[in-house]
Amino acid sequence: MRTALALLLAAAAAFANAPCDIIDPSLCVFPFPNDYFRPVGPSGVALTNYSNTTWPLDADGKIFDVSNGWNGVNGFSPAQAAITYLPNASLSGTPNLPRLWNMETSLLATSVTALINAETGERVAHWVEADHSSDEWDAADPSKNKRAFMAWPAARLNGSTRYVFAVGPVAALGGGFVQPSPAFRAMRAGASFPGIEPERQAHFEKDIFPLAEAAGLSRGSLTIAWDFTTASDATWTHNMLSMRDQALALVGDNAAYSITSKTPTPRPGVAMEVDGFITVPWFLSSISPDIGTHIVIGSDGKPELQGYNDVPFKLIIPTSVANGSKPATAQYYGHGLFGSASELTNQYLDTEADENGWVMIGVNWIGLCSEDIISDAYMVANDLSLFGFIQARLHQAQTNALLAHRMLFTSLAADPILAVNGQPVLSKASPRRYYGNSLGGIMGSVFMSLSTDTTHGVLGVPGGPFGILLPRSKDFAALFDIIRLRYDNSLARISMMSAIQEQFTYLEPGGYVNHLWKDPLPNTPQHSVLIHYGQGDAQVNWVAAEWLGRSIGGMRAFDGTMRVRNCTLFGFEFVDNSAKLNGTDGGLMQGYYFDVPAENIPLENLPCASATDTHGKTRRTAHAMEQTRVFFEQDVIYNPCGGACHEQP
Structure with missing residues (x-):
């Protein structure tokens, strides 16, 4: 009995492994992500286990x-x-360091950094950058601006996989090389060091140093190395898939709805604008955007129905459908950040809908829509650890969107408002498509990974993950200012972006897009998407759009497509500009030039210049509209520009 108790206590002590990893003494949670913070617990399973002092305290000392x-x-x-x-x-002074513009060099044995799949020993493509997100804020006190050393995988990593990240000799400003921390120097030499347990040294000897050396980095050259294990894919998708499947089973083709207003011919090209409510199954602890809102989990480990809620929707019926001159397409539209379904009333959408017969419906992306602004800002200003309520609401938002799209060509299709000469213009046989811009492109990639009702979508100016997006977006400048006030040094601030990414992954591209094309989720078809991105976008950066495309897989690019700042388009299959591609064989990346000066497009993790922001321009170009039309109507992908898409600024 005593032996069993001793073993149990020892296991429990091992699970209380933290609070800090001393191989990087700059910040308790560094390096990150890190299996040091994922110890094996008493059950024999390795799970994340941070202490309340692992992540930085804020300026008020709040944990x-x-x-x-x-x-x-x-x-x-x-x-x-x-x-x-x-x-x-000194990144610029370090030869053979893979950067954004030559990330393919990270696969070479000469690369100073190696991201290694520990199961296969293979190098994984990545780029290295310094964190510049605090440069302007800390200009008056450079001592506070310690730029973190960051390595972004070129695409989403595999789930349930251990990786080793190893850094060889890196040049130091003023000459020489950056020196390892005392703890890592001792580990590298095989010497004991206070706070380094023998078990950890043995782990490095067996599972880290040999992999680094096999990848071309000698043990004696290492500045730092560590390992981390990605969560299972089901960790991120479990709740959303359950909510989707339960909701579709409960509602099916019979979604209840009510219409609250009908506005005839509100604008040219629009026959009717309709507002109403769809009744949806609700899985959250609260209907309003309350901080602390969460998905209610039942005794079976799945989201549990909490009742039903009426969710507002907006519907646009184009003139061409109402007068019978165009066959109707059932189209869902995804709106932008902190916006609403009212974005369906934009003039360019009126034009596209009328020209193409798109009957469009949309609901709010709750979690990141207009009704969430106050709650989201309050959380950022007071307690970032409560970030989970945003991803919980985004789960419900996807559920609502999937049901609204299904309703459009089922129960709502039988309503007289969607009839011409007494005949429904939509049915289950109608074409069904997805189109979204900005947040609608970002969350649209999740929608297109989940939808059982459409296989074709266009993602306008999208990107992922949020860890790449946020520092590179002017839209988050105000929220960053709040974070900068709460955390008084740059390392603490960027660590908060890493923390947020861990929660965002439950409902953002990083958790889903590997299933969009190459490995569909259970009971889900394969999907194809066009990704449109623009040079000089200050809101959703092109770097994030390309990460998204690589992560989806099966994405092609025309030979003439835009290479921003002459950066590589690593990871895409290039095809001739004259090719006509089958849309069901994969998607496509299409970039658009707007003559934005190079100096307005930083290669660091900073936004493009606001003065030349092109975020709203790509979707309005005739070329993007025509490429979308042909893809949706003919399942054909072609280059509408014949070469590079060079648009008017």
Whole structure:
């Protein structure tokens, strides 16, 4: 009995492994992600286990409460940067360091960094960048601006996979090389060091140093190395799939709805604008955007129905459908960040809908829509550890969107408002498509990974993951200012982006898009998408759009497509500009030039210049509209520009 108790106590002590990993003394949670914070517990299962002092305290000394959904996860986000701090590192002075513009060099044995799949020993493509997101804020006190050393995987990592990240010799500002921390230097030499347990040294000897050396980095050259394990794919998708399947089983083709207003001919090209409510199954603890809202989990481990809720929708019926001159397409439209379904009233959408026969419906992306602004800002200003309520609401948002799209060609299709000469214009036999821009492109990639009702979508100016997007977006400048006030140094601030990414992955591209094309989710068809991105976009950066495309897989690009700042388009299959491609054989990346000066397009993790922001321009170009039309109507992908799409600024 005593032996069993001793073993149990020892296991429990091992599980209380934290609070800090001393191989990077700059910040308790660095390096990150890190299996040091994923110890094996008493049950024999390795789960994340941070202490309340692992993540930085804010300026008021408030802890980051890890009990709010951060512990107990079987791994880390597959859409996360490997991040550490190398004092006085000179990235520009380090030869053979893979950067954004030559990330393919990370696969070579000469690369100074190696991201290694520990199961296969293969190098994984990545790029390295320094964190510049605090440069302007800390300009008056450069001592506070310690730029983190970040390595972004070129695409989403595999689930349930251990990775090793190893860094060889990195040049230091002023000459020489960045020196390892005392703890890592001792581990590298095989010497003991206070706070390094023999078991951890043995792990490095067996599972980290040999992999780094096999990848071409000698043990004696290492500045730092560590390992981390990604969570299972089901970790991210389990709740959403259950909510989708339960909701469709409960509602099916018979969604209840009510119409509250009908506005005839509100604008040219629009026969009717309709507002109403769809009744949806509700799985959240609250209907309103309350901080602390969560998905209610039942005794079976699945989201549990909490009742039903009426959700507003907007419907646009184009003139061409109402007068019978165009056959109707049942189209869902996804709106932008902190917007609403009212974006369906944009003039360019009126034009496209009328020309193409799109009957469009949309609901709000709750979690990141207009009704969430106050709650989201309050959370950022007071307690980032409560971030989980955003991803919970985004789960319900996807459920609502999937049901609204289904309703459009089923129960709502029988309504007289969708009839011409007494005949319904939509039915289950009608073409069904998805189109979204900005947040609608970002969340649209999740929608297109989940939908059982459409296989074709166009993602306008999208991107992922949010860890790449946020520092590169002017839209988050105000929220960043709040974070900068709460955390007084740059390392703490960027670590908060890593923390947020762990929660965002439950409902953002990083958790889903590997299933959009190449490995569909259960009971879900394969999907194809066009991705349209623009040079100089200050809101959803092109870097994130390309990460998204690589992560989807099966994505092609025409030979003439845009290479922003002459950066590589690594990871895409290039095809001749004259090719006509079958849409069901994969998707396509299409970039658009707008003559934005190079100096307005930083290669660092900063937004493009606001003065030349092209975020709203791509979707309005005739070329993007025509490529979308042909893809939706003919399942054909072609280059409408014949070469590079060079648009008017």
